[in-house]
Structure formats: structure tokens, C-alpha cells
Amino acid sequence: MDTVSILPANIIGRNFIPNEYLPDGKDEYYHRNKQILWQKERWRHLRSDEVERLVKNNNTSDNWDEILVTDQFDPGQIKNSNFFGLIRIGSVRNIILKHHDLKVPAGITNSVIIACDIGDDTAIHDVCYLSHFIIGDRCILSNIDEMHTTNHAKFGNGIVKEGEPEKVRMWLDLMNETACRRVLPFDGIISADAYIWAKYQDDAALQEKLKEITQNSFDSRRGFYGTIGNQCVIKNSHLFKDVKIGSHCYIKGINKLKNLTVNSSESEPTQIGEGVELVNGIIGFGCHIFYGCKAVRFVLGNNSNLKYGARLIHSFLGDNSTISCCEALNNLIFPAHEQHHNNSFLVASVVMGQSNVAAGATIGSNHNSRANDNEIQAGRGFWPGLCTSVKHSCRFASFVLLSKADYPAELDIPLPFSLLNNNTAKDRLEVLPAFWWLYNMYALARNTWKFQNRDKRNRKVQNIEFDSLAPDTIEEIFNARQLLEIWTAKAALRSKGDSIDNKDDKELAGIGHELLLGSEEQINALEILGENMEKSNRKIMILKAYKAYHAYCDMLHYYAVKNLLTYMNTNPTVSFRSMCDALKGNREHKWVNLGGQLIPEKDVDQIRSDIGSGKLSNWEEIHQRYDTLWERYTFEKQKHAFAALCEILGTDSLTREQWVSALDKAVEIQEFISDQVYISRKKDFDNPFRKITYRNMAEMKAAIGTIEDNSFVKQVRNETDDFKKLTAKIKSRD
Numbered sequence: 001m002d003t004v005s006i007l008p009a010n011i012i013g014r015n016f017i018p019n020e021y022l023p024d025g026k027d028e029y030y031h032r033n034k035q036i037l038w039q040k041e042r043w044r045h046l047r048s049d050e051v052e053r054l055v056k057n058n059n060t061s062d063n064w065d066e067i068l069v070t071d072q073f074d075p076g077q078i079k080n081s082n083f084f085g086l087i088r089i090g091s092v093r094n095i096i097l098k099h100h101d102l103k104v105p106a107g108i109t110n111s112v113i114i115a116c117d118i119g120d121d122t123a124i125h126d127v128c129y130l131s132h133f134i135i136g137d138r139c140i141l142s143n144i145d146e147m148h149t150t151n152h153a154k155f156g157n158g159i160v161k162e163g164e165p166e167k168v169r170m171w172l173d174l175m176n177e178t179a180c181r182r183v184l185p186f187d188g189i190i191s192a193d194a195y196i197w198a199k200y201q202d203d204a205a206l207q208e209k210l211k212e213i214t215q216n217s218f219d220s221r222r223g224f225y226g227t228i229g230n231q232c233v234i235k236n237s238h239l240f241k242d243v244k245i246g247s248h249c250y251i252k253g254i255n256k257l258k259n260l261t262v263n264s265s266e267s268e269p270t271q272i273g274e275g276v277e278l279v280n281g282i283i284g285f286g287c288h289i290f291y292g293c294k295a296v297r298f299v300l301g302n303n304s305n306l307k308y309g310a311r312l313i314h315s316f317l318g319d320n321s322t323i324s325c326c327e328a329l330n331n332l333i334f335p336a337h338e339q340h341h342n343n344s345f346l347v348a349s350v351v352m353g354q355s356n357v358a359a360g361a362t363i364g365s366n367h368n369s370r371a372n373d374n375e376i377q378a379g380r381g382f383w384p385g386l387c388t389s390v391k392h393s394c395r396f397a398s399f400v401l402l403s404k405a406d407y408p409a410e411l412d413i414p415l416p417f418s419l420l421n422n423n424t425a426k427d428r429l430e431v432l433p434a435f436w437w438l439y440n441m442y443a444l445a446r447n448t449w450k451f452q453n454r455d456k457r458n459r460k461v462q463n464i465e466f467d468s469l470a471p472d473t474i475e476e477i478f479n480a481r482q483l484l485e486i487w488t489a490k491a492a493l494r495s496k497g498d499s500i501d502n503k504d505d506k507e508l509a510g511i512g513h514e515l516l517l518g519s520e521e522q523i524n525a526l527e528i529l530g531e532n533m534e535k536s537n538r539k540i541m542i543l544k545a546y547k548a549y550h551a552y553c554d555m556l557h558y559y560a561v562k563n564l565l566t567y568m569n570t571n572p573t574v575s576f577r578s579m580c581d582a583l584k585g586n587r588e589h590k591w592v593n594l595g596g597q598l599i600p601e602k603d604v605d606q607i608r609s610d611i612g613s614g615k616l617s618n619w620e621e622i623h624q625r626y627d628t629l630w631e632r633y634t635f636e637k638q639k640h641a642f643a644a645l646c647e648i649l650g651t652d653s654l655t656r657e658q659w660v661s662a663l664d665k666a667v668e669i670q671e672f673i674s675d676q677v678y679i680s681r682k683k684d685f686d687n688p689f690r691k692i693t694y695r696n697m698a699e700m701k702a703a704i705g706t707i708e709d710n711s712f713v714k715q716v717r718n719e720t721d722d723f724k725k726l727t728a729k730i731k732s733r734d
Contacts (some may be wrong), residue, residue: 031223054728069088070089090121123139150242154170157185170280193622202411246270249304260278271289287565288307294309308342316332318595323337326342337455355382360636372394385402390411409534415480418433419432558663565723565727576734
């Protein structure tokens with residue numbers, strides 16, 4: 001039961017650090033002095049006339065000698081306030097501070113201040129309780145109920161302080177509700193860190209070292225003060241406890257901020273608004289959190305947003321993401337995620353970025369066992385449509401689009417860029433591979449541009465691959481092509497009554513390859529069935545297999561040539577033969593999406609090994625390794641592209657004739673992309689039902705413009721012209 005204790009009158013503002021945690025020769029202010037870079041010559045005691053003036057202004061102090069000020073001190077700006085313990089007040093002048101339309105005088109009025117350092121020209125008005133904080137210069141604190149810091153404050157970091165039991169350590173239960181993939185949050189954590197920690201639970205040495213590294217990254221001694229950075233504005237708010245807030249942060253109307261680090265700067269200010277309650281978390285630079293949001297045990301990446309009553313619990317939301325209205329529990333979400341509307345729900349998932357969860361989607365909410373230890377794993381570009389319900393456990397390749405449906409069983413979809421449909425009338429699952437490329441090119445092409453354009457981060461600690469065609473999706477396409485070949489061969493053999501049992505996958509793939517290079521009409525006549533994609537006995541129909549197969553081939557070709565053109569263009573003295581010599585090698589088949597950065601699996605394994613052995617001994621070194629691999633990534637991708645082109649051409653290297661032919665085909669594909677961007681967008685303008693709300697075409701044109709006015713259509717056409725010019729230039733090179 002909570003109780004109210006009686007303490008001596010002189011204890012308030014003193015003995016912040018218990019004696020058993022004070023080093024010999026140190027006082028309770030030794031951390032505080034380091035935090036403000038203590039300069040003895042800056043401070044002086046109050047003069048007797050200043051004390052007299054302060055008393056006349058209805059101020060009190062239990063010891064006026066413990067109030068230190070600078071030479072630029074106007075006691076007339078301090079009124080109706082009570083001071084306890086050692087308090088240092090920076091310059092106080094008779095000036096007005098202005099923020100938006102709010103204008104307040106500098107100084108302190110109607111407040112209780114306990115053991116605080118207050119910066120120059122700061123305004124503190126109607127703060128009922130301000131204890132053990134360091135306040136920066138030119139801050140405005142107005143109408144606040146309570147702000148205080150405990151001696152064991154951890155500011156959202158997953159550490160324990162001196163004398164604390166292990167059970168108080170704060171963990172995030174990511175990707176799973178059972179805490180079997182738990183991760184320690186810390187200031188500076190990125191989605192790559194969270195993934196390598198949560199995913200590789202079987203690596204005992206890695207797990208032990210990551211915990212040790214995190215604990216050692218922060219001072220475990222007691223006595224650190226909460227901080228408010230320079231030029232922060234905090235007004236009309238209730239409770240702040242154990243918070244560290246960066247400069248230029250704007251906070252208004254919050255209910256509670258507790259055990260947090262809020263990163264903010266002049267170039268990337270963070271804003272937190274009305275009705276918000278945030279507990280146990282790390283908030284990145286340039287974030288916006290407004291209108292009744294609740295977050296508990298969470299990390300918010302740089303340039304991310306929570307809006308309109310969103311609930312984020314035991315979850316990591318990556319950079320450049322937005323969650324509005326909805327509920328997200330036990331998730332690890334990579335950068336560039338969008339989830340809006342009050343009735344969507346995401347639980348126990350790893351969603352690998354560039355994703356969009358539509359209204360009414362309930363992802364993982366239907367438990368299909370007695371235990372809650374199931375998970376969802378979704379590759380880049382995951383897009384469950386309106387009112388989609390998906391059970392645990394499921395796995396989706398990149399850029400899988402789920403049509404509106406209640407999917408009745410677990411799913412494992414290895415076909416990237418595909419559309420899923422739960423056909424209840426025919427009681428079958430239907431999969432249309434390469435749907436985005438075939439029928440929604442506008443959205444696919446716009447994705448890369450959109451995500452790059454929305455990346456407003458100044459601090460790009462998390463490296464991100466935005467291109468939809470990258471080594472991860474290319475390897476998925478290679479795998480998907482082989483599956484289509486095998487399934488097509490089986491369908492053809494079944495149609496003839498021939499046996500399948502005596503043929504292995506390699507032989508079947510060869511048969512399917514020949515068939516898929518033949519007649520489209522012949523392929524369309526087959527009933528091609530997918531396998532091991534749904535935990536059910538019903539049919540899994542593969543739709544438009546012929547078109548999908550050839551679309552996959554074009555995607556591989558376009559990816560390969562585009563990256564090789566980049567190599568040639570950035571190395572203007574390199575000849576065709578030199579390019580072949582530089583890039584020739586085995587294709588890297590296994591890539592890991594590490595929080596948005598694509599890394600060969602062998603390099604991720606090396607990172608894990610180096611962490612476990614102590615070679616990488618802190619988070620700075622681990623992040624430097626990520627950056628080193630990122631610097632090599634473009635070249636590694638170009639090598640991968642060269643090997644991919646050789647694979648689809650059936651050669652170990654390229655001849656000059658093959659290269660020229662590949663360039664010509666790439667131009668055709670680029671023109672196809674441009675045409676399809678136009679056609680897929682034009683459908684919206686040609687839709688007769690879209691016209692019914694306008695009284696005439698003039699009104700429609702004035703309201704939404706025309707397809708010819710579309711800026712992205714124009715952009716792709718310009719890119720196509722540039723692609724042709726670059727191809728012609730590279731083709732002429734020896």
C-alpha cells in the first residue's frame with residue numbers, strides 16, 4: 001500500500017544520492033557538476049540587497065547561501081517562488097521570450113524549484129514542482145504540474161543502476177509476445193541493432209555480449225539529473241519523471257512522460273502534443289507525437305510519427321515511419337512503415353519496411369493455438385489490404401499485396417511482388433505473381449522515389465535500401481522463377497497423366513523452363529498449383545503464370561543492366577572488358593535485411609562472431625561495421641547484378657554482343673515501365689465512376705488535373721529519356 005512518510009524539514013533538496021552510493025571525497029553534486037561543465041568563476045552568491053528584493057517579491061529559500069547566480073541577475077524577475085537545496089540560476093534579464101504567439105518574460109514566478117541548474121534567459125512560470133533538473137538556455141516552462149528526477153534515473157535505457165536488482169531492467173519484447181526475443185533499448189539504438197539481437201536468439205555468445213555492451217554504454221552510478229536542452233518550450237503539461245530532453249523540443253499538453261530519452265536538435269526538432277502518455281522509451285530526432293497517443297516500452301526511430309490516439313507497446317518503429325490511430329503490440333518494424341486508421345491492428349511481427357497496413361487489417365490477431373508464441377515475418381513492401389485478417393504464423397516475400405479477405409490459415413508466400421486473393425466462392429487461395437510489375441507499375445515505380453523523398457533525416461545512422469529491385473528481392477525472384485518452373489512442369493505432366501514421382505526438382509525445373517518459354521496459350525490451359533503456401537488442403541492456384549514468369553525475367557534483366565550502367569557511368573575510364581574483369585565472380589545468394597540495410601549473410605554472421613568474441617566491443621564499433629559494409633554495398637550490388645545477368649543469359653561471362661543486346665533489351669524494358677506507369681495511373685482518370693461527382697470535365701480537371709499533368713508520370717518519362725541517353729553513351733564505349 002502507498003504511504004505518506006514524515007521527514008525532517010531540511011531534507012528537501014538534499015541527500016539526492018544515498019550515502020552508500022557516494023564515492024569517497026565526493027558530494028551529491030559531483031555528477032551534476034560534470035553534466036553542466038561546472039565553472040566556479042561563473043557563479044556568485046546573492047548580495048544582501050538581492051536577498052531583500054527576493055523576499056519582498058514573496059520568494060522563500062531554506063538557505064539563501066545555496067542560491068548561486070551570475071553577474072547578470074535581475075531579482076525583480078523572480079516572484080512568488082520557493083527554492084530548496086543548491087540552485088544555480090543563469091543570466092536573468094528583463095526581457096521577453098517569444099515562441100509562436102506565446103510571449104512570456106524571462107525569470108521565475110509562482111514555482112517550486114528544488115536543486116536545479118537553470119540556464120541563461122529562461123522563463124519558468126507556474127511550475128508546481130521542479131526537482132533535480134538541468135535546464136538549458138532560453139527555455140520556456142509554463143504551467144506544469146510536476147517535473148522531477150530520481151537518483152536512479154535511466155532515461156529509457158535498458159540498464160540497472162548501482163544497488164538495483166536485475167528484475168528492474170527494462171526489456172522490449174519484440175516480434176513475439178512471450179519475451180523470447182527480448183531486446184534492451186538504449187539511446188542510439190537502430191533497427192539493425194534490434195533485429196540482430198531479436199533474430200539470433202540461438203547465438204548465446206551474441207546475446208550475452210549485447211547485454212553487456214548495452215550495460216557498459218551508460219554510467220551505472222546514481223545521481224544523474226534530468227536535462228532540458230536549450231530553447232525548449234514545455235507548457236500546459238502534467239507529469240515529467242526521469243526524462244532527458246534534447247534542444248529545441250516543443251512539448252504541450254502532455255499527461256505523462258516517464259523514463260524517456262527524447263532526442264531533439266535545432267535541425268531536427270521533436271514535438272510532443274496534447275494528451276500524450278509515454279513511458280519507458282527512446283524517441284529519435286525529428287519525431288512528432290500528438291493527440292492522445294500512448295506508448296509503453298518502445299523505441300521511435302528518427303523522423304517518425306505517432307498520431308491520433310495510436311498505441312505502441314513493446315514495439316520498435318523504424319525511421320521515417322508513421323502510425324496513426326491504430327494499435328501495434330510486440331513488433332519490430334523497419335523504416336518507412338505506414339499504418340493509419342483506428343481499426344487496424346499489428347501484433348507479434350517483424351515487418352521489414354516500406355510497408356503499409358490498411359484500415360481494418362488485423363495482422364496476427366487470430367491465435368490459432370493455445371499459446372501466444374507465434375509470429376509474422378513480412379518482407380519489404382508488405383501491404384495487407386482493407387479489412388485483411390491474417391493468422392500467426394506467416395511468412396511473406398517482399399512486396400506481397402493481400403486483397404481484402406479473412407485468410408483462414410497460416411501462409412508462407414515465397415513469390416515476391418505477388419497479389420493474394422482468398423477466393424471463398426471456389427474455396428481456394430489464388431496467387432498472381434509479379435502483380436505489381438504487370439498491373440500496378442505506377443505504385444511500384446513511385447515507391448522508391450516516395451521513400452527517398454520522405455527521408456528527411458539529418459542523422460542517417462540506419463542505412464536503408466529503398467529500391468524495390470535490390471539483392472534481396474532479386475534472390476526471391478530467382479527462387480520464384482524456379483518454383484514456377486517446377487509447378488508448371490508438374491501441371492503439364494498431370495494433364496498428360498504422366499508420373500511426377502520419378503523426377504527431381506532440377507529435372508522438373510528444366511521441363512518447366514522450356515514450357516514457359518513456349519506458348520502462352522498452352523500454359524494458360526494448365527491448372528498450375530502452388531505448394532506449401534497455406535496450411536490447408538484446398539487448392540492454391542497460380543494465376544497468369546506465363547506473364548508472371550516473363551515479368552520476373554524482365555525484372556532480373558532490368559536490375560542487372562541498370563546497376564551495371566551505374567558502374568560504367570561512375571567509372572568513365574572503364575571499358576566493357578574491364579567491367580567484366582572487375583565484377584566477375586560467384587553470385588551472392590543469401591542477403592539479410594538488417595533493419596533496412598542489405599548485407600550478405602556471411603557478413604552478418606561475421607558481425608555476430610565479432611561481437612561474441614569481443615572484437616566489436618561497443619555499439620559505436622558495431623555501427624561503424626554497418627557503415628563499412630554500406631560503403632561497399634554499391635559495388636557488391638553491382639557484382640551481384642553482373643552475376644545475375646550472366647545467370648539469366650546462361651553464361652559465365654559476357655561477350656560484347658551479349659552486352660549490347662542486353663542494353664537494347666533494357667531500353668525496351670525502361671520504355672515498358674514508362675508506358676505502364678502512364679497506363680496504370682490513367683485507369684483512375686478513365687474510371688467513369690470517378691467522374692460522377694463532378695458536374696463536368698472542366699470541374700474534374702480543375703480539381704484533380706489530368707493524367708498528362710501528373711508530376712510522377714512526367715518524371716518517369718524524363719528518367720526514360722536519360723536512361724536511353726546513358727545506354728547509348730555506354731554502348732559506344734569499347
